[in-house]
Amino acid sequence: MSLRKIEKSEYSRFIEYAKRCSANKVYPMSIAEGYQEGDIFVSSEEDFVMFWHYCGFVYFSGSPLKAFLEEIYEEYLSQERERSFIIITDDEAIKDFFSEKSDVIIDKRFEYAFGAVDDDTEDKTDSSIGNIAEDNSKIGIERISEKNIDCIHGRIIPSFSWDISSAFLEKGLGYVTTDGEKIAAVAFSSAVSSDEVDIGVETDPDYRRRGLSARLTVEMCEEIISMGKKPVWAHAAANVASGKTAERSGFIKTKENYVIRIG
DSSP: OOEEEEOOGGGGGGGGHHOOSSHHHHHHHHTTTTTSOEEEETTTSSOOOEEEEEESSEEEEEEOHHHHHHHIOOOIIIISSSSSSSSEEOOOOHHHHHSSSEEEEEEEEEEEOOOOOOOOOOGGGOOTTHHHOSSOOOOOOOOOOTTTTGOOSSSSSHHHHHHSSHHHHHHOOOEEEEEEEEEEEEEEEEEOOSSSEEEEEOOGGGGSSSHHHHHHHHHHHHHHHTOEEEEEEEEEETTTTHHHHHTTTTTEEEEEEEEEEEE
């Protein structure tokens, strides 16, 4: 009993499976619909499907047998590799299985749905930000393009979830704030499907606590909605700042799930 890797020519056949991923849909859908790179693995009976996104996020469709989970642990999760393997699930049985492995770490992850944009987002502060002394009047906003994409640095940037810049520029979207020639913050489509867009953000340490991420997120949400799609957001429970940005930008927490990875 083992999982079979699917050829890309078959990916569209697994769109309905991706829609049934209960923890999150946009990442598995982005693979099945051909927006972004990733791998699909399936059981012989096709009652269990694993979606492994380019960024390293892994989602399951169906309830896997214990033998499949053991195979996933031995062949993928516990192996050293250049590409991350991070399971995201809301299945308690899966969480319980991996919690028995001494080298596995399990954290909580929060998922958000979009509520409503506050028109005053870029001017607002909350108690966690305090009085903003810095002047944002010189901070500009630009769309991510061929001219500036190579100037974006950080961890959660387009190269986090898109294999090549040209693919992002063709199928994704994003904005940066600029201070002269320096990029201060970025918001971009970390995952894209026909229905949803997951937003990723990164702010240069020198520009944090100035509301720049929320300002860009509002720009993203307005464009995503104009496309007839839903903005979505998720973050590890420990990333409190991400949660505050989401809430200030009009997102509402809808569910909790688990992040399973090797320590």
